[in-house]
Amino acid sequence: MKKKQRVSIKDISTELGISITTISFIINKKAKNRISDEVIKKVEDYIKKVGYKPNTSAQTLRTGKTKTIVFMAEDISDPFFSAVAKEMEEIAYKNGYKMIYCSTENDKERASELISLFQDRQVDAFIITPPENFQQEIQELIAQKNEVVMLFDRRYTTTDHSYVILNNFNGAKTAAEKLIASGCLNVAYVGLASDFSCMSERLEGYKDAIKNHQSQPISLLLPFKDVKSKAGRTQFKNLLDQHKNIDGILFATNGLAINGLKGLKELNKKIPDELAVITFDDRDLFELHSPSISVLSQPVPALATELIKGTLQLLKGKNGPNETFQKILPGKLITRDSCNLGVYD
């Protein structure tokens, strides 16, 4: 098999005896009312025959546009983020856009480096789940107006920007209410010590749900680095030790839940008999777990669809450069055995 040689517009031009311009117009669908149908057909047929594909680098060099969207997730190997990524890619491709993924690892420095890297490569849009303490950088990125900027999963209330997020307040409230309805008298909240809007919103939702049911909220806020660590587990166990009356736990992320379940296993706590459990973000392991774990699941397809829809809309930019796209979507409570005390209902 021989090396395939790419066909260029120039090749088509010489072969068909038609000027480069005409061909370019036809390729870019700008031929209407300019070029004769006959020529259009001739060119289109030839293009199909030889399988011509425009050279992306040349297009980019000329237009300054790459038709590329970057998705900077906290961790692209996390099932939640990778599921969203997959859904988005599908839609992006259909609209002639490519997607690139990367992970910030919730690290400011790394996120800044990545942004600068992709700016060098002239991407058209950023979809970002910002790391902590990143508001300043996001603000600057938006102000430069070189790329469309869309935040995901987290937002800043003091900056005007585009975002797609879960209704965290309602989600946490629903989950906590479910624990209460299952008979829990003392529901604890295990969350992240973080400036993420989603985290404070979840905590508030929990507080709102329990405010008329128990004397005071019980919460443990772990630093990001301890989510999966033994140290985090120890803190969690201490919490249970200090509050012997805890009979329900709401975990704010699936990572916290996994580590928490490990801790409960180490303590030989029986779920749901001694302790009912609900966590944010569904994962296949939660269904398989003994007992199966109830979750407040995020609507992955809807989130992905809105993210891309919004980003593409902003890329078209019909409403000026200061347009924003903001969407808050409801989560869904999936009840499984971990909160089935059967006390009521």
Added chain:
Amino acid sequence: MKKKQRVSIKDISTELGISITTISFIINKKAKNRISDEVIKKVEDYIKKVGYKPNTSAQTLRTGKTKTIVFMAEDISDPFFSAVAKEMEEIAYKNGYKMIYCSTENDKERASELISLFQDRQVDAFIITPPENFQQEIQELIAQKNEVVMLFDRRYTTTDHSYVILNNFNGAKTAAEKLIASGCLNVAYVGLASDFSCMSERLEGYKDAIKNHQSQPISLLLPFKDVKSKAGRTQFKNLLDQHKNIDGILFATNGLAINGLKGLKELNKKIPDELAVITFDDRDLFELHSPSISVLSQPVPALATELIKGTLQLLKGKNGPNETFQKILPGKLITRDSCNLGVYD
């Protein structure tokens, strides 16, 4: 904040009164013994000061090289593949290469489309876990010699190509032997009905381990589409029904294991008392599962390192265009409760 305007070589040239050529040489480290140290320093300082970054599209247009490697996994959201992807990206970036990811979903058509898509975008190398019945396409891709081609996880014994894979035979053998050593008298194998080399190698490893211990192998080979389906689970349950004496199972993939565990749960089978279990590919859920599941884990960092090392070596191409890179790495048995009968040892 104002729009950042990119600096070009021309800008530097006008600003410093030095020719474009000279500057290009300096940037590309081709200035040795050509340009005076004084000029080199002047240019380098200025570049650092203004933060000049070459325009990737122009470079690509000119050289035909993109410094980009594509990783086409079966499913990039699968924890195993995404872990490998993450490791590779790190090393690739350090060597000046970018990585792009995508999923074939084990679909021939889709894989072909993706290859053609990335050929249009002129990537420099493909790292591929081919879908089924894809040998022909891989052969053609290699023959074209436009890109470096490296296979991962699967190889073809009748085609000469580069690959990095697990030692599947030894892995399966070790796992099956462990089940036997744990006291199992009738070990079954649940695998994929597939032409993947890894699948036949695992089956052979299993057969080799049990050949002197039980009268005959017991195996169930499911089609890819039934790995996660209820139909697959039903077939699995039927197997157990037909062979009441099965007391050990080796699952060939983590997907099969997850579905199998669901099936065992539905049947109320006690692990490891009634049935010992080992599966390929570790996942966090296996450690958390009750009981925790023993696994034959793949050496993710080593696999990723070899993949990238090999690909970069081939990209340098010092040993001619027909050079290949082939590596088979050993897996590691992680013993947990699912095969702890404590009969021996």
Added chain:
DNA sequence: ATGAAAGCGCTAACAT
């Protein structure tokens, strides 16, 4: 030791 200039493939303003 340094520079001039061609050309990669494409788009679009400007002819005709």
Added chain:
DNA sequence: ATGTTAGCGCTTTCAT
């Protein structure tokens, strides 16, 4: 309705 042409930023051959 169709064509000519400049130029995007860069690498590299060939002068000087």
